[in-house]
Amino acid sequence: MSVTTTCVKRAFKYRFYPTGAQAAELSRTFGCVRKVYNLALAARTEAWARQERINYNATSAMLTAWKKTEELAYLNDVSSVPLQQTLRHLQTAFTHFFGKRAKYPRFKSRKKSRKSAEYTTSGFRFRHGWLTLAKMGEPLDIVWSRPLPEGATPSTVTVSQDAAGRWFVSLLCDDASVKPLPATDAAVGIDVGLDHLLTLSTGEKITNPRHERRERARLAKAQRALAKKAKGDGANRAKARREVARIHARIVDRRRDLLHKLTTRLVRENQTFVIEDLTVRSMVRNHTLARAISDASWSEFRSMLEYKAAWYGREVIAVDRFFPSSRLCSACGTLQKKMPLHVRTWTCECGTTHDRDVNAAKNLLAAGLAVSVCGAGVRPQRSSPGGRSATKQKTPRREP
Structure with missing residues (x-):
């Protein structure tokens, strides 16, 4: 590219x-x-x-x-x-x-x-x-x-x-200083998560700092103080509102700083990135995980990765969200029937023990590169009405 x-x-x-x-x-x-x-x-x-x-x-x-x-x-x-x-x-x-x-x-x-x-x-x-x-x-x-x-x-x-x-x-x-970086053969699959913000197909895991959770107690205290102030345009209420806003601003600044550093490093080290085409807007409807998903800011990570890749001559491939990356054995291609979220490691019938997230990242990388070679549509638009890309049909796998 x-x-x-x-x-x-x-x-x-x-x-x-x-x-x-x-x-x-x-x-x-x-x-x-x-x-x-x-x-x-x-x-x-x-x-x-x-x-x-x-x-x-x-x-x-x-x-x-x-x-x-x-x-x-x-x-x-x-x-x-x-x-x-x-x-x-x-x-x-x-x-x-x-x-x-x-x-x-x-x-x-x-x-x-x-x-x-x-x-x-x-x-x-x-x-x-x-x-x-x-x-x-x-x-x-x-x-x-x-x-x-x-x-x-x-x-x-x-x-x-x-x-x-x-x-x-x-x-x-x-x-004019933004120029394509020297081409490289490195390609990486990226699986986003909550325990670990990113898991790469190389086995590297990047810890999720959970910026909002770290400030949750201070934020709750400031919000309680704001709730006690009389409603209106009073000075005390405005001061309490600014304190809540300052905490939110600190959370956003720290999160954005981390994402900028991560995406810049990844773009410098790799030529091709394979990610999953997640519908975050639908995922946050799960009230149990909504706060954690919002804190991880997967959409902002993808946006940063895409525009930096375009600047520096890299390629981002989005794999269909229905692709079973976690249930598929990256060694033999066997597809597991079920894989609950609490299962973090599992052993395939071929004898290979997988870390759930690393295995998913490896499968994403293989699927993205395979479909890219086939020339199928591997870049589903986030505004498209739920159509599946060719990834699910093209990726070879064997039923158990």
Whole structure:
């Protein structure tokens, strides 16, 4: 597999500390972005009820008219660039809806929606490492935790604030430094789990750190304190809410840091990866395992592995979720009738004793490579309506 592009779009996210005036201006911008999005969505919904369609150009004209009204005159106080961008985002949401890739767009809540604003090149100035947004006289105080690619100029800047009150800026740049790594013959099967986050066909097991479980007691204490606060917009409740959000943010940061390190190492060491095409969204309906599955973050691991493999000229093969990787003997091909979850080691009739997870990883690797050679469809899309890939039919096995 080779990468034909010489340059990839890459976002670099940094934390920054705004002044009081900058924070107030950005908060106003977030509110205006949310208001414009909701107004445009309401207009398009009403048109949809009349069996009419309104596109981005129509909502852009509406925005101009809204600014001239006395009720919405405050929209003129913030930069127009994020307001236009939110209309483009709404257009994208409707495109995905009409293409049956997403549900109907929903209104943005003041308390629950993500606080963010996107600026294109006309809405910011980037000079010598200083970033200044429109309607602001001073540059942002950014903590440059890592340098931008040499000679890179941001094409889009996204400013956001998370629930813990932290401010972030994301710079989208063309990164020409991302190039395919030297090809190698190494291929690995990867079985995800709960006791061990990853089990490789080489026999290596990577422990699941269970970040959420480690913080569960502290999180429960903070949530109890929040529940005791009077509901409303009081300062005490806001302080308690931020404490809960800070704990959640720490969990997410640690989990994402580990996954980045794991996927980067795997991509550097291997050419081909074979994984199982799991439907995590369905699996979390099991209330006994939902919390542990969410903490393992299998979907995020797969996403990271796929985009890094595309960057560096590697290949990811997804094996059908119905493939019995755990019940199949990797030595002789005998298929066991049952394999309960509590069985972690088992002995085949051929005399081979298997570790359940290592055996599954070996079977995934063999199945993925076999189907890849056959040229069958081994990349089932996660949005496909439950169709089985050719893996289950193509993989040779012998009934006991």
